[in-house]
Amino acid sequence: MGVTAGIGTGAAAPGPGGAGESDPIDAGLGDLKTPARGDLRGRSAGTGWRGAGGVVAAGAVLAVLLGIWQVLVDLTHTPAIEIATPSAAFAAIADNPGYFASNAGWTLEEAALGFVVAFVVAISSAALIVHSRLADRALSPLITVLQVTPILVLAPPLVLILGIGIAPRVVEAALVTFVPLARNAVEGFGSVDRDTLELMRSVDATRRQIFRSLRLPNSAPYLVTGVKICAPLALIGAVISEFQQSSAGLGYVMISAYGYYKVSDVYAAVFVLMFLGVCAVGAVTAVGKRYLRWRG
Protein backbone atom coordinates (compact mmCIF):
# COMPACT_ATOMS: atom_id res chain seq x y z
CA MET A 1 0.00 0.00 0.00
CA GLY A 2 2.81 2.34 -0.75
CA VAL A 3 4.49 1.99 2.60
CA THR A 4 7.60 -0.08 2.57
CA ALA A 5 8.44 -1.82 5.77
CA GLY A 6 11.25 0.00 7.49
CA ILE A 7 14.15 -1.70 9.13
CA GLY A 8 13.68 -1.97 12.83
CA THR A 9 10.11 -0.80 12.89
CA GLY A 10 8.81 -4.29 13.22
CA ALA A 11 6.43 -4.27 10.29
CA ALA A 12 5.28 -7.83 10.35
CA ALA A 13 4.60 -10.04 7.38
CA PRO A 14 2.40 -12.97 8.23
CA GLY A 15 0.92 -14.87 5.35
CA PRO A 16 -2.49 -13.87 4.11
CA GLY A 17 -4.42 -15.81 6.64
CA GLY A 18 -3.87 -19.33 7.77
CA ALA A 19 -1.91 -20.48 4.76
CA GLY A 20 0.97 -20.60 7.19
CA GLU A 21 3.71 -18.91 5.22
CA SER A 22 5.82 -16.57 7.26
CA ASP A 23 5.25 -15.56 10.85
CA PRO A 24 5.24 -12.02 12.09
CA ILE A 25 8.45 -11.09 13.80
CA ASP A 26 7.82 -12.49 17.21
CA ALA A 27 9.08 -10.31 19.99
CA GLY A 28 7.27 -12.52 22.43
CA LEU A 29 8.46 -14.75 25.18
CA GLY A 30 10.09 -17.71 23.55
CA ASP A 31 8.22 -20.86 22.62
CA LEU A 32 8.14 -20.16 18.91
CA LYS A 33 7.35 -23.73 18.02
CA THR A 34 4.11 -24.35 19.83
CA PRO A 35 2.34 -27.13 17.93
CA ALA A 36 -0.77 -26.23 16.05
CA ARG A 37 -4.09 -27.10 17.62
CA GLY A 38 -5.08 -30.50 16.39
CA ASP A 39 -1.52 -31.78 16.44
CA LEU A 40 -2.20 -34.78 18.62
CA ARG A 41 1.34 -35.13 19.86
CA GLY A 42 1.40 -31.54 21.09
CA ARG A 43 -1.99 -31.85 22.67
CA SER A 44 -1.27 -34.98 24.68
CA ALA A 45 2.09 -33.65 25.86
CA GLY A 46 0.14 -30.76 27.36
CA THR A 47 1.01 -27.17 26.61
CA GLY A 48 0.85 -26.25 30.28
CA TRP A 49 3.78 -28.49 31.07
CA ARG A 50 5.79 -27.15 28.17
CA GLY A 51 4.99 -23.57 29.16
CA ALA A 52 6.11 -24.19 32.72
CA GLY A 53 9.27 -25.88 31.46
CA GLY A 54 10.05 -22.83 29.35
CA VAL A 55 9.65 -20.47 32.27
CA VAL A 56 11.92 -22.65 34.41
CA ALA A 57 14.57 -22.76 31.67
CA ALA A 58 14.45 -19.01 31.07
CA GLY A 59 14.60 -18.39 34.82
CA ALA A 60 17.63 -20.67 35.13
CA VAL A 61 19.51 -18.82 32.38
CA LEU A 62 18.66 -15.50 34.00
CA ALA A 63 19.80 -16.73 37.42
CA VAL A 64 23.13 -17.90 35.97
CA LEU A 65 23.74 -14.54 34.27
CA LEU A 66 22.89 -12.62 37.45
CA GLY A 67 25.13 -14.98 39.40
CA ILE A 68 28.07 -14.29 37.09
CA TRP A 69 27.48 -10.55 37.42
CA GLN A 70 27.35 -10.84 41.21
CA VAL A 71 30.52 -12.92 41.41
CA LEU A 72 32.46 -10.67 39.01
CA VAL A 73 31.61 -7.54 41.00
CA ASP A 74 32.44 -9.25 44.28
CA LEU A 75 35.72 -10.72 43.08
CA THR A 76 36.99 -7.52 41.47
CA HIS A 77 35.96 -5.50 44.54
CA THR A 78 34.39 -2.88 42.29
CA PRO A 79 33.15 -0.09 44.58
CA ALA A 80 29.38 0.08 45.03
CA ILE A 81 29.43 3.62 43.67
CA GLU A 82 30.46 2.34 40.24
CA ILE A 83 28.22 -0.65 39.87
CA ALA A 84 25.64 -2.37 42.00
CA THR A 85 25.41 -6.10 42.41
CA PRO A 86 22.10 -7.76 41.60
CA SER A 87 21.70 -8.64 45.26
CA ALA A 88 22.12 -4.99 46.27
CA ALA A 89 19.51 -3.96 43.68
CA PHE A 90 17.04 -6.57 44.91
CA ALA A 91 17.75 -5.55 48.50
CA ALA A 92 16.92 -1.94 47.57
CA ILE A 93 13.56 -3.06 46.24
CA ALA A 94 12.90 -5.23 49.29
CA ASP A 95 13.79 -2.33 51.61
CA ASN A 96 11.28 0.00 50.06
CA PRO A 97 8.79 -1.89 47.91
CA GLY A 98 6.09 0.78 48.21
CA TYR A 99 8.41 3.44 46.80
CA PHE A 100 9.25 1.39 43.71
CA ALA A 101 5.70 0.21 43.24
CA SER A 102 4.16 3.66 43.32
CA ASN A 103 6.77 5.10 40.97
CA ALA A 104 6.35 2.12 38.65
CA GLY A 105 2.64 2.90 38.71
CA TRP A 106 3.29 6.42 37.44
CA THR A 107 5.48 5.24 34.62
CA LEU A 108 3.02 2.53 33.72
CA GLU A 109 0.19 5.03 33.57
CA GLU A 110 2.09 7.45 31.32
CA ALA A 111 3.21 4.62 29.04
CA ALA A 112 -0.28 3.16 28.84
CA LEU A 113 -1.87 6.52 28.03
CA GLY A 114 0.72 7.25 25.37
CA PHE A 115 0.33 3.79 23.92
CA VAL A 116 -3.45 4.06 23.71
CA VAL A 117 -3.21 7.45 21.99
CA ALA A 118 -0.67 6.08 19.50
CA PHE A 119 -2.77 2.96 18.90
CA VAL A 120 -5.93 4.90 18.13
CA VAL A 121 -4.13 7.35 15.83
CA ALA A 122 -2.20 4.54 14.12
CA ILE A 123 -5.31 2.45 13.47
CA SER A 124 -7.24 5.44 12.16
CA SER A 125 -4.46 6.59 9.84
CA ALA A 126 -3.90 3.05 8.59
CA ALA A 127 -7.62 2.73 7.83
CA LEU A 128 -7.45 5.99 5.87
CA ILE A 129 -4.29 4.92 4.06
CA VAL A 130 -5.72 1.62 2.79
CA HIS A 131 -8.96 3.24 1.68
CA SER A 132 -7.74 6.35 -0.05
CA ARG A 133 -4.86 6.96 -2.44
CA LEU A 134 -4.82 10.58 -1.35
CA ALA A 135 -4.47 9.63 2.32
CA ASP A 136 -1.77 7.13 1.34
CA ARG A 137 0.18 9.82 -0.52
CA ALA A 138 -0.29 12.35 2.25
CA LEU A 139 0.27 10.21 5.34
CA SER A 140 2.75 7.52 4.34
CA PRO A 141 5.65 9.97 3.82
CA LEU A 142 4.81 11.52 7.18
CA ILE A 143 5.15 8.14 8.84
CA THR A 144 8.55 7.74 7.25
CA VAL A 145 9.59 11.20 8.41
CA LEU A 146 8.52 10.34 11.92
CA GLN A 147 10.41 7.08 11.65
CA VAL A 148 13.73 8.77 10.88
CA THR A 149 13.19 11.42 13.56
CA PRO A 150 15.30 10.68 16.65
CA ILE A 151 12.33 10.79 18.95
CA LEU A 152 14.27 10.10 22.13
CA VAL A 153 16.23 13.28 21.46
CA LEU A 154 12.95 15.16 21.29
CA ALA A 155 12.28 14.59 24.98
CA PRO A 156 13.82 17.91 26.21
CA PRO A 157 12.07 20.14 23.64
CA LEU A 158 8.80 18.32 24.36
CA VAL A 159 9.02 19.42 27.96
CA LEU A 160 9.63 23.00 26.80
CA ILE A 161 6.64 22.81 24.49
CA LEU A 162 4.18 20.93 26.66
CA GLY A 163 5.30 22.20 30.02
CA ILE A 164 5.57 20.50 33.38
CA GLY A 165 3.26 17.60 34.01
CA ILE A 166 2.26 14.29 32.53
CA ALA A 167 1.70 15.59 28.97
CA PRO A 168 5.29 15.48 27.61
CA ARG A 169 5.74 11.94 28.99
CA VAL A 170 2.53 10.70 27.40
CA VAL A 171 3.40 12.34 24.09
CA GLU A 172 6.91 10.89 24.13
CA ALA A 173 5.51 7.39 24.77
CA ALA A 174 3.01 7.89 21.97
CA LEU A 175 5.66 9.10 19.53
CA VAL A 176 8.03 6.18 20.05
CA THR A 177 5.22 3.64 19.58
CA PHE A 178 3.34 5.22 16.70
CA VAL A 179 5.45 4.15 13.71
CA PRO A 180 5.64 0.39 14.39
CA LEU A 181 1.93 0.34 15.20
CA ALA A 182 0.98 2.28 12.08
CA ARG A 183 3.18 0.20 9.80
CA ASN A 184 1.81 -3.05 11.15
CA ALA A 185 -1.75 -1.78 10.87
CA VAL A 186 -1.26 -0.67 7.25
CA GLU A 187 0.28 -4.02 6.43
CA GLY A 188 -2.50 -5.88 8.25
CA PHE A 189 -5.36 -3.96 6.64
CA GLY A 190 -3.72 -3.93 3.22
CA SER A 191 -2.39 -7.46 2.78
CA VAL A 192 -5.73 -9.12 2.16
CA ASP A 193 -6.09 -11.85 -0.40
CA ARG A 194 -7.10 -10.47 -3.81
CA ASP A 195 -9.47 -13.31 -4.61
CA THR A 196 -11.22 -12.90 -1.27
CA LEU A 197 -11.56 -9.18 -1.86
CA GLU A 198 -13.18 -9.80 -5.27
CA LEU A 199 -15.42 -12.40 -3.71
CA MET A 200 -16.75 -9.80 -1.28
CA ARG A 201 -17.12 -7.26 -4.06
CA SER A 202 -19.05 -9.81 -6.14
CA VAL A 203 -21.88 -9.67 -3.60
CA ASP A 204 -21.68 -5.89 -3.53
CA ALA A 205 -20.18 -5.67 -0.04
CA THR A 206 -19.59 -2.12 1.13
CA ARG A 207 -16.15 -0.85 2.08
CA ARG A 208 -17.24 -0.80 5.67
CA GLN A 209 -18.32 -4.46 5.52
CA ILE A 210 -15.07 -5.41 3.82
CA PHE A 211 -13.17 -3.56 6.51
CA ARG A 212 -15.08 -5.21 9.33
CA SER A 213 -15.16 -8.77 8.12
CA LEU A 214 -11.92 -8.94 6.12
CA ARG A 215 -9.34 -6.22 6.77
CA LEU A 216 -9.76 -5.91 10.51
CA PRO A 217 -9.52 -9.62 11.38
CA ASN A 218 -6.72 -9.97 8.84
CA SER A 219 -4.74 -7.37 10.75
CA ALA A 220 -4.98 -9.15 14.12
CA PRO A 221 -1.63 -10.98 13.93
CA TYR A 222 0.07 -7.83 12.68
CA LEU A 223 -1.43 -5.79 15.50
CA VAL A 224 -0.39 -8.34 18.10
CA THR A 225 3.15 -8.13 16.78
CA GLY A 226 2.99 -4.35 16.81
CA VAL A 227 1.75 -4.29 20.38
CA LYS A 228 4.47 -6.74 21.48
CA ILE A 229 7.09 -4.44 20.04
CA CYS A 230 5.52 -1.27 21.32
CA ALA A 231 4.47 -2.05 24.88
CA PRO A 232 8.10 -2.03 26.14
CA LEU A 233 8.92 0.91 23.86
CA ALA A 234 6.18 2.98 25.47
CA LEU A 235 7.67 2.29 28.92
CA ILE A 236 11.11 3.34 27.73
CA GLY A 237 9.70 6.48 26.11
CA ALA A 238 7.99 7.46 29.36
CA VAL A 239 11.17 6.89 31.39
CA ILE A 240 13.33 8.90 28.98
CA SER A 241 10.90 11.77 29.29
CA GLU A 242 10.92 11.47 33.07
CA PHE A 243 14.68 11.99 32.92
CA GLN A 244 14.01 15.50 31.66
CA GLN A 245 11.55 16.64 34.22
CA SER A 246 9.46 14.77 36.69
CA SER A 247 8.60 14.34 40.32
CA ALA A 248 7.61 10.69 40.12
CA GLY A 249 8.11 7.62 37.98
CA LEU A 250 10.94 5.14 37.46
CA GLY A 251 12.91 7.69 35.43
CA TYR A 252 12.62 10.09 38.35
CA VAL A 253 13.83 7.31 40.70
CA MET A 254 16.89 6.73 38.51
CA ILE A 255 17.78 10.40 38.15
CA SER A 256 17.40 11.21 41.83
CA ALA A 257 19.27 8.05 42.89
CA TYR A 258 22.17 9.16 40.66
CA GLY A 259 22.10 12.48 42.46
CA TYR A 260 22.56 10.73 45.82
CA TYR A 261 25.02 8.14 44.45
CA LYS A 262 22.57 5.38 45.33
CA VAL A 263 23.63 3.20 42.43
CA SER A 264 21.74 0.18 43.73
CA ASP A 265 18.48 2.18 43.45
CA VAL A 266 19.27 2.95 39.80
CA TYR A 267 19.67 -0.73 39.04
CA ALA A 268 16.64 -1.56 41.10
CA ALA A 269 14.55 0.85 39.00
CA VAL A 270 15.95 -0.70 35.81
CA PHE A 271 14.98 -4.16 37.05
CA VAL A 272 11.48 -2.98 37.87
CA LEU A 273 11.17 -1.42 34.42
CA MET A 274 12.33 -4.65 32.78
CA PHE A 275 9.85 -6.60 34.86
CA LEU A 276 7.01 -4.36 33.68
CA GLY A 277 8.09 -4.78 30.05
CA VAL A 278 8.30 -8.57 30.34
CA CYS A 279 4.85 -8.71 31.94
CA ALA A 280 3.40 -6.53 29.18
CA VAL A 281 4.88 -8.66 26.40
CA GLY A 282 3.85 -11.83 28.21
CA ALA A 283 0.27 -10.65 28.54
CA VAL A 284 0.04 -9.73 24.86
CA THR A 285 1.59 -13.04 23.86
CA ALA A 286 -0.96 -14.92 25.95
CA VAL A 287 -3.87 -12.95 24.52
CA GLY A 288 -2.50 -13.45 20.99
CA LYS A 289 -2.20 -17.20 21.48
CA ARG A 290 -5.74 -17.35 22.75
CA TYR A 291 -7.28 -15.43 19.85
CA LEU A 292 -5.04 -16.34 16.93
CA ARG A 293 -5.57 -20.09 17.01
CA TRP A 294 -6.85 -19.92 13.45
CA ARG A 295 -3.40 -19.21 12.12
CA GLY A 296 -1.73 -22.08 10.30
Added chain:
Amino acid sequence: MSAPLTGRTRDDRSDVAAGITVDSVSKRFRHDRLLVEALDRVSLDVAAGEFVGVIGPSGCGKSTLIRLIGGLAEPDGGSIRVGGMPPAEARAEKLFGLVPQSPSLLPWRSVLDNVTLLRDVGRRTSGWRDPMALLGQVGLAEFASSLPKELSGGMQQRVSLVRAFALGAPVLLMDEPFAALDEITRQQMRYQLLDVWEATRATVVFVTHSIPEAVILSDRVVTMAARPGRVIDVEEISLPRPRHEEMEFEAEFAAHAIGLRRALRSGWA
Protein backbone atom coordinates in the same frame (compact mmCIF):
# COMPACT_ATOMS: atom_id res chain seq x y z
CA MET B 1 -19.94 -39.86 -1.15
CA SER B 2 -22.90 -37.81 -2.24
CA ALA B 3 -26.09 -39.52 -3.20
CA PRO B 4 -27.82 -37.88 -6.12
CA LEU B 5 -30.61 -35.60 -5.07
CA THR B 6 -34.04 -37.01 -5.61
CA GLY B 7 -37.42 -35.37 -5.86
CA ARG B 8 -36.17 -32.27 -7.58
CA THR B 9 -38.84 -29.89 -8.72
CA ARG B 10 -38.78 -26.66 -10.62
CA ASP B 11 -39.49 -24.87 -7.32
CA ASP B 12 -35.99 -25.71 -6.10
CA ARG B 13 -34.51 -23.73 -8.87
CA SER B 14 -33.24 -20.22 -8.51
CA ASP B 15 -35.99 -17.70 -8.17
CA VAL B 16 -34.69 -15.48 -10.91
CA ALA B 17 -33.35 -16.97 -14.09
CA ALA B 18 -30.81 -14.69 -15.67
CA GLY B 19 -29.09 -14.99 -19.00
CA ILE B 20 -25.85 -13.29 -19.96
CA THR B 21 -25.23 -11.28 -23.10
CA VAL B 22 -21.70 -10.30 -24.00
CA ASP B 23 -21.70 -8.10 -27.06
CA SER B 24 -18.49 -7.25 -28.86
CA VAL B 25 -16.59 -6.63 -25.64
CA SER B 26 -12.97 -5.44 -25.66
CA LYS B 27 -10.54 -4.97 -22.83
CA ARG B 28 -6.98 -3.68 -23.07
CA PHE B 29 -4.21 -3.50 -20.50
CA ARG B 30 -1.14 -1.38 -20.78
CA HIS B 31 2.11 -2.77 -19.38
CA ASP B 32 4.62 0.06 -19.82
CA ARG B 33 4.98 0.25 -23.58
CA LEU B 34 3.27 -3.06 -24.29
CA LEU B 35 -0.43 -2.93 -25.06
CA VAL B 36 -2.15 -6.23 -24.24
CA GLU B 37 -5.48 -6.92 -25.91
CA ALA B 38 -6.91 -9.13 -23.20
CA LEU B 39 -10.24 -9.33 -25.04
CA ASP B 40 -10.92 -8.27 -28.61
CA ARG B 41 -14.59 -7.90 -29.60
CA VAL B 42 -15.75 -10.99 -27.74
CA SER B 43 -19.41 -11.91 -28.11
CA LEU B 44 -21.17 -14.62 -26.20
CA ASP B 45 -24.75 -15.40 -25.23
CA VAL B 46 -25.49 -17.63 -22.28
CA ALA B 47 -29.11 -18.66 -21.85
CA ALA B 48 -30.70 -18.67 -18.42
CA GLY B 49 -29.90 -22.00 -16.77
CA GLU B 50 -27.21 -22.88 -19.26
CA PHE B 51 -23.81 -24.28 -18.26
CA VAL B 52 -21.10 -22.82 -20.47
CA GLY B 53 -17.51 -23.98 -20.25
CA VAL B 54 -14.67 -21.70 -21.34
CA ILE B 55 -11.31 -23.13 -22.35
CA GLY B 56 -8.26 -21.54 -23.87
CA PRO B 57 -4.51 -21.10 -23.41
CA SER B 58 -3.10 -19.14 -20.51
CA GLY B 59 -3.43 -15.40 -20.98
CA CYS B 60 -6.30 -15.53 -23.48
CA GLY B 61 -8.52 -13.45 -21.23
CA LYS B 62 -10.70 -16.03 -19.48
CA SER B 63 -10.36 -14.48 -16.06
CA THR B 64 -10.80 -11.05 -17.56
CA LEU B 65 -14.06 -12.19 -19.14
CA ILE B 66 -15.31 -13.51 -15.78
CA ARG B 67 -14.35 -10.28 -14.05
CA LEU B 68 -16.11 -8.17 -16.68
CA ILE B 69 -19.30 -10.23 -16.48
CA GLY B 70 -19.22 -9.98 -12.69
CA GLY B 71 -18.85 -6.22 -12.82
CA LEU B 72 -15.46 -6.38 -11.08
CA ALA B 73 -13.86 -4.51 -14.00
CA GLU B 74 -15.14 -2.27 -16.79
CA PRO B 75 -14.84 -3.13 -20.49
CA ASP B 76 -13.15 -0.67 -22.86
CA GLY B 77 -15.71 -1.35 -25.55
CA GLY B 78 -18.92 -3.28 -26.17
CA SER B 79 -21.61 -4.05 -23.66
CA ILE B 80 -22.56 -6.74 -21.17
CA ARG B 81 -26.01 -7.52 -19.79
CA VAL B 82 -26.81 -9.94 -17.02
CA GLY B 83 -30.49 -10.61 -16.57
CA GLY B 84 -30.98 -7.54 -18.76
CA MET B 85 -28.92 -5.32 -16.44
CA PRO B 86 -25.43 -3.88 -16.63
CA PRO B 87 -23.06 -5.98 -14.47
CA ALA B 88 -22.69 -3.37 -11.72
CA GLU B 89 -26.45 -3.32 -11.30
CA ALA B 90 -26.65 -7.10 -11.41
CA ARG B 91 -24.03 -7.16 -8.69
CA ALA B 92 -26.12 -4.81 -6.56
CA GLU B 93 -29.10 -7.09 -7.21
CA LYS B 94 -27.01 -9.99 -5.81
CA LEU B 95 -27.26 -11.99 -9.00
CA PHE B 96 -23.74 -13.40 -8.75
CA GLY B 97 -22.08 -16.29 -7.01
CA LEU B 98 -18.32 -16.32 -7.54
CA VAL B 99 -15.96 -19.26 -7.19
CA PRO B 100 -12.42 -17.97 -7.50
CA GLN B 101 -9.39 -20.04 -8.40
CA SER B 102 -8.20 -20.25 -4.80
CA PRO B 103 -10.68 -21.33 -2.11
CA SER B 104 -10.38 -17.88 -0.50
CA LEU B 105 -11.72 -18.95 2.86
CA LEU B 106 -11.34 -16.59 5.79
CA PRO B 107 -8.96 -18.54 8.06
CA TRP B 108 -10.45 -17.13 11.26
CA ARG B 109 -13.97 -18.29 10.43
CA SER B 110 -15.28 -21.82 10.75
CA VAL B 111 -16.39 -23.66 7.63
CA LEU B 112 -20.04 -22.86 8.28
CA ASP B 113 -19.29 -19.21 9.06
CA ASN B 114 -17.36 -18.98 5.81
CA VAL B 115 -20.34 -20.33 3.93
CA THR B 116 -22.68 -17.81 5.54
CA LEU B 117 -20.24 -14.91 5.23
CA LEU B 118 -21.58 -13.69 1.91
CA ARG B 119 -25.15 -13.83 3.13
CA ASP B 120 -24.26 -11.69 6.14
CA VAL B 121 -22.40 -9.28 3.92
CA GLY B 122 -24.69 -9.34 0.94
CA ARG B 123 -27.95 -8.68 2.78
CA ARG B 124 -29.72 -10.84 0.25
CA THR B 125 -33.12 -11.65 1.63
CA SER B 126 -34.46 -14.45 -0.51
CA GLY B 127 -33.30 -17.47 -2.41
CA TRP B 128 -31.03 -18.75 0.31
CA ARG B 129 -30.19 -22.40 0.38
CA ASP B 130 -29.54 -24.35 3.54
CA PRO B 131 -25.78 -24.29 4.08
CA MET B 132 -25.75 -27.42 6.24
CA ALA B 133 -27.65 -29.42 3.64
CA LEU B 134 -25.19 -28.32 0.96
CA LEU B 135 -22.20 -29.14 3.16
CA GLY B 136 -23.71 -32.54 3.72
CA GLN B 137 -24.14 -33.01 0.01
CA VAL B 138 -20.41 -32.59 -0.58
CA GLY B 139 -19.56 -34.74 2.44
CA LEU B 140 -18.48 -31.98 4.77
CA ALA B 141 -21.29 -31.91 7.34
CA GLU B 142 -19.02 -33.02 10.18
CA PHE B 143 -16.55 -30.28 9.38
CA ALA B 144 -19.00 -27.41 9.73
CA SER B 145 -17.30 -26.07 12.82
CA SER B 146 -13.72 -26.81 11.73
CA LEU B 147 -11.31 -24.08 10.80
CA PRO B 148 -10.11 -23.90 7.17
CA LYS B 149 -6.56 -24.86 8.17
CA GLU B 150 -7.88 -28.19 9.38
CA LEU B 151 -9.17 -29.04 5.87
CA SER B 152 -7.33 -30.41 2.86
CA GLY B 153 -7.11 -28.39 -0.34
CA GLY B 154 -9.91 -30.36 -1.96
CA MET B 155 -12.15 -29.95 1.07
CA GLN B 156 -11.51 -26.19 1.09
CA GLN B 157 -12.45 -26.00 -2.57
CA ARG B 158 -15.69 -27.83 -1.83
CA VAL B 159 -16.46 -25.26 0.84
CA SER B 160 -15.86 -22.55 -1.73
CA LEU B 161 -18.37 -24.25 -4.07
CA VAL B 162 -20.93 -24.58 -1.29
CA ARG B 163 -20.44 -20.91 -0.38
CA ALA B 164 -21.35 -19.88 -3.93
CA PHE B 165 -24.28 -22.27 -4.21
CA ALA B 166 -25.62 -21.29 -0.79
CA LEU B 167 -26.18 -17.80 -2.11
CA GLY B 168 -28.88 -19.20 -4.35
CA ALA B 169 -27.66 -16.71 -6.93
CA PRO B 170 -29.01 -17.18 -10.46
CA VAL B 171 -25.59 -16.67 -12.06
CA LEU B 172 -22.47 -18.58 -11.04
CA LEU B 173 -19.06 -17.49 -12.26
CA MET B 174 -16.32 -20.05 -11.71
CA ASP B 175 -12.72 -19.32 -12.59
CA GLU B 176 -10.75 -22.57 -12.68
CA PRO B 177 -12.11 -23.65 -9.31
CA PHE B 178 -10.38 -27.03 -9.50
CA ALA B 179 -7.05 -25.89 -10.94
CA ALA B 180 -5.13 -26.45 -7.73
CA LEU B 181 -6.42 -29.98 -7.18
CA ASP B 182 -4.93 -33.33 -8.08
CA GLU B 183 -6.48 -35.33 -10.91
CA ILE B 184 -8.34 -37.79 -8.70
CA THR B 185 -9.91 -35.14 -6.48
CA ARG B 186 -10.75 -33.09 -9.55
CA GLN B 187 -12.56 -36.04 -11.02
CA GLN B 188 -14.75 -36.39 -7.90
CA MET B 189 -15.38 -32.67 -7.71
CA ARG B 190 -16.86 -32.58 -11.21
CA TYR B 191 -19.70 -34.83 -10.21
CA GLN B 192 -20.22 -33.14 -6.88
CA LEU B 193 -20.48 -29.86 -8.74
CA LEU B 194 -22.97 -31.34 -11.18
CA ASP B 195 -24.95 -32.80 -8.30
CA VAL B 196 -25.36 -29.47 -6.58
CA TRP B 197 -25.92 -27.60 -9.80
CA GLU B 198 -28.64 -29.96 -11.05
CA ALA B 199 -30.73 -28.89 -8.07
CA THR B 200 -30.42 -25.18 -8.81
CA ARG B 201 -29.92 -24.93 -12.53
CA ALA B 202 -28.24 -21.60 -12.17
CA THR B 203 -26.62 -20.02 -15.20
CA VAL B 204 -22.94 -20.99 -15.10
CA VAL B 205 -19.79 -19.69 -16.76
CA PHE B 206 -17.06 -22.18 -15.92
CA VAL B 207 -13.44 -21.51 -16.86
CA THR B 208 -11.12 -24.51 -17.00
CA HIS B 209 -7.93 -25.77 -18.57
CA SER B 210 -9.22 -29.31 -18.67
CA ILE B 211 -10.94 -30.51 -21.84
CA PRO B 212 -12.63 -33.55 -20.22
CA GLU B 213 -13.89 -31.32 -17.43
CA ALA B 214 -15.35 -28.87 -19.94
CA VAL B 215 -17.05 -31.64 -21.91
CA ILE B 216 -18.62 -33.49 -18.99
CA LEU B 217 -19.91 -30.33 -17.30
CA SER B 218 -21.05 -28.07 -20.09
CA ASP B 219 -23.99 -27.58 -22.39
CA ARG B 220 -21.70 -25.58 -24.63
CA VAL B 221 -17.94 -25.06 -24.63
CA VAL B 222 -16.38 -21.82 -25.79
CA THR B 223 -12.79 -22.02 -27.01
CA MET B 224 -10.67 -18.90 -26.84
CA ALA B 225 -7.30 -17.93 -28.31
CA ALA B 226 -4.75 -15.43 -27.04
CA ARG B 227 -3.28 -12.15 -28.29
CA PRO B 228 -5.69 -10.81 -28.95
CA GLY B 229 -8.03 -12.69 -26.61
CA ARG B 230 -10.96 -13.85 -28.73
CA VAL B 231 -13.54 -16.61 -29.18
CA ILE B 232 -12.56 -19.02 -31.94
CA ASP B 233 -15.03 -21.85 -31.49
CA VAL B 234 -18.29 -22.74 -29.77
CA GLU B 235 -19.17 -26.43 -29.43
CA GLU B 236 -22.54 -27.85 -28.38
CA ILE B 237 -22.12 -30.84 -26.08
CA SER B 238 -24.80 -33.37 -26.98
CA LEU B 239 -24.37 -35.68 -23.96
CA PRO B 240 -27.70 -36.05 -22.13
CA ARG B 241 -28.24 -34.89 -18.55
CA PRO B 242 -27.85 -35.85 -15.81
CA ARG B 243 -24.26 -36.60 -16.67
CA HIS B 244 -22.36 -39.39 -14.95
CA GLU B 245 -18.88 -40.80 -14.85
CA GLU B 246 -19.57 -43.69 -17.25
CA MET B 247 -20.12 -41.18 -20.04
CA GLU B 248 -16.42 -40.38 -20.01
CA PHE B 249 -15.82 -43.77 -21.62
CA GLU B 250 -18.32 -43.25 -24.42
CA ALA B 251 -17.46 -42.47 -28.03
CA GLU B 252 -19.59 -39.32 -27.97
CA PHE B 253 -17.52 -37.92 -25.13
CA ALA B 254 -14.29 -38.74 -26.93
CA ALA B 255 -15.56 -37.11 -30.14
CA HIS B 256 -16.30 -33.88 -28.28
CA ALA B 257 -12.91 -33.94 -26.59
CA ILE B 258 -11.18 -34.39 -29.92
CA GLY B 259 -13.23 -31.59 -31.44
CA LEU B 260 -12.18 -29.23 -28.64
CA ARG B 261 -8.55 -30.23 -28.94
CA ARG B 262 -8.69 -29.42 -32.66
CA ALA B 263 -10.30 -26.07 -31.96
CA LEU B 264 -7.65 -25.24 -29.35
CA ARG B 265 -4.88 -26.18 -31.78
CA SER B 266 -6.30 -24.01 -34.51
CA GLY B 267 -5.89 -21.11 -32.09
CA TRP B 268 -2.14 -21.61 -32.09
CA ALA B 269 -1.80 -21.28 -35.83
